[in-house]
Amino acid sequence: MPHPRFALPTPPPTWSDIFGNTNPVEVEIGPGKGGFLLALARNTPGRNFFGVEILGRRAARLASLIERDGPGNVIAIHADITCLLPLMVWPASVTAYHLYFPDPWWKRRHHNRRLFRDDFTTALVRTLTPGGTIFLASDVEQYFTEIVRQFTGVAELTPFAWERDQVNRRGKPILTDFERKYRYEGRPLFYTGFRKGEERKIT
Secondary structure, three states: OOOHHHOOOOOOOOHHHHHOOOOOEEEEEOOOOOHHHHHHHHHOOOOEEEEEEOOHHHHHHHHHHHHHHOOOOEEEEEOOHHHHHHHHOOOOOEEEEEEEOOOOOOOHHHHHHOOOOHHHHHHHHHHEEEEEEEEEEEOOHHHHHHHHHHHHOOOOEEEEOOOOOOEOOOOOEOOOHHHHHHHHHOOOOEEEEEEEOOOOOOO
16 A cells, blocks of 8 residues: 555546636646746736646756746646656646657667657547647657657547747747757758547548
8 A cells, every 4th residue: 555645636636726727728748948838828828837847857947937937827847747647637628738849769779768659649638628739849750750640540639730830929939949949950840730529530
């Protein structure tokens, strides 16, 4: 039996428990330094934003920044999203997922560390609201193609053409730190989106 100090809450908290309101929730997986997450939260006060960062130092730095400067509609935590999704996120509760530049873990012996595996894709879709969206960007075409193949294999998801369209109040695009760097370097970037709806026939 697990020590009560480490027992998970049952049932897990809802988003309204966490944020104190019933606004739609968007999740960024791997926000890093948090530039995109914070800018999007400031630009969209009617939504809540939740960042899940696997690197402890980055998560702690971002959480401190949020606590000091806000805004009040964003939270960042240190966690492994592959563990968090099946245990702590309610089904059909997330309006959008932001998945930008996931680590490709190039070496074959490290492929098991990749974020995108079949069980992860299933868990992600389970937590997405009907009509909810997944935004994906990568600078690695091979990995991007593999991820798209996984999402395309889910009957509830329909792909749609998408490129960076989040803009701030001055009309400038809201970019991640990697995205800004890669654009400056002139790297080709790959974007797409998926929307959860009724099951479609997979051929």
